[in-house]
Amino acid sequence: MPAPSLYDLSKARLIANINMLDDIGDLPYSFLAPILRHVQNPSQLLEIETNCPQILGETGEIWIRFIRRDIPNWDKKPHQPRDPKNWSKVYRKLKKDAENEKKGQEEQLKEQMRALQKDRDVNKTQIVDASRIQVPRSRPWGFGGGGGGGWEKSGAPAKTGKVAFDKLRRGIFDQKQARPKATRMPTHLLEQRKGKVAQAPARLVRMNEAEAPSRMMLSKGASATVAQGLGSSSRPTLHSSPEKPQRASLPAGQHFTAPKIRPQSSGPAPPPKRKREEVNLFMQPKRRKP
Numbered sequence: 482m483p484a485p486s487l488y489d490l491s492k493a494r495l496i497a498n499i500n501m502l503d504d505i506g507d508l509p510y511s512f513l514a515p516i517l518r519h520v521q522n523p524s525q526l527l528e529i530e531t532n533c534p535q536i537l538g539e540t541g542e543i544w545i546r547f548i549r550r551d552i553p554n555w556d557k558k559p560h561q562p563r564d565p566k567n568w569s570k571v572y573r574k575l576k577k578d579a580e581n582e583k584k585g586q587e588e589q590l591k592e593q594m595r596a597l598q599k600d601r602d603v604n605k606t607q608i609v610d611a612s613r614i615q616v617p618r619s620r621p622w623g624f625g626g627g628g629g630g631g632w633e634k635s636g637a638p639a640k641t642g643k644v645a646f647d648k649l650r651r652g653i654f655d656q657k658q659a660r661p662k663a664t665r666m667p668t669h670l671l672e673q674r675k676g677k678v679a680q681a682p683a684r685l686v687r688m689n690e691a692e693a694p695s696r697m698m699l700s701k702g703a704s705a706t707v708a709q710g711l712g713s714s715s716r717p718t719l720h721s722s723p724e725k726p727q728r729a730s731l732p733a734g735q736h737f738t739a740p741k742i743r744p745q746s747s748g749p750a751p752p753p754k755r756k757r758e759e760v761n762l763f764m765q766p767k768r769r770k771p
Contacts, residue, residue: 492515492516495516496516496519499516499519499520499521500522500525502516502520502525502529503525503528503529503532504529504532504533505517505529505532505533505536506533507533507535508533509535509536510535510536510539510540511539517529517536517540517543518542518543520543523544523547523551523569523572526540526543526544526547526569527569530569537565537566538564538565538566539565540568541565541568544568544569544571544572545560547572548560548571548572548575551572551576551579552575552576552579553579555575558575558578560575
């Protein structure tokens with residue numbers, strides 16, 4: 482890579498310290514245009530043009546960049562000078578107009594804020610301590626110099642019969658509304674909606690059969706009826722239990738004598754004797770290990 486030239490080194494140094502540049506001598510604009518394009522302050526560019534008049538009329542591109550940067554809505558305003566040497570005057574005029582417009586907008590905004598604040602003060606609610614408010618008392622008047630007597634107006638209106646009746650009706654209506662819907666339904670509608678049991682549930686039948694005694698004495702007629710019912714319908718049905726059979730008794734003149742139970746001895750019971758198995762002649766003898 483070749484070493485940079487003296488021009489490149491000087492150009493890099495000037496760009497790095499562009500804020501200190503205020504004079505270019507008699508050098509033409511075309512030679513220093515890459516350096517002057519880095520100027521960011523309009524006052525600095527105006528000073529360079531004053532010190533070096535040979536660049537007047539050639540710095541229009543730099544002034545256009547300043548106008549675009551600092552002037553709002555610059556494209557809606559006339560910004561082309563009749564003389565190319567008067568670019569600085571155009572910039573200063575547009576800048577002054579923009580500042581005046583900004584001040585006018587600020588004043589208008591302040592007036593609007595004052596009007597809003599005035600409306601707030603008018604509609605502002607003021608909290609006052611009730612103990613400090615003095616309420617004027619009405620003086621009772623009468624026929625004489627004394628305070629009593631005369632027509633006095635009562636505070637509350639007198640209750641009439643119509644008011645009491647309306648209050649009673651209102652209480653009855655509220656009581657009806659507070660009751661559930663089922664109690665407000667007529668009785669004949671409740672009877673129509675009431676469900677009727679046509680047959681016992683299968684689960685209840687099974688539970689009843691499980692609780693019934695295991696041994697039941699039925700007559701021949703009842704047995705035949707149950708068998709016929711089971712054969713005609715596969716679904717179990719609920720039957721009434723038969724009458725309790727009468728207890729058998731001995732004929733007249735005979736008595737039953739129960740055998741006497743021998744008392745058990747207080748000593749321990751003898752162990753049961755083990756019965757010896759009979760010898761089988763055909764069973765092979767066991768082989769014993771040598």
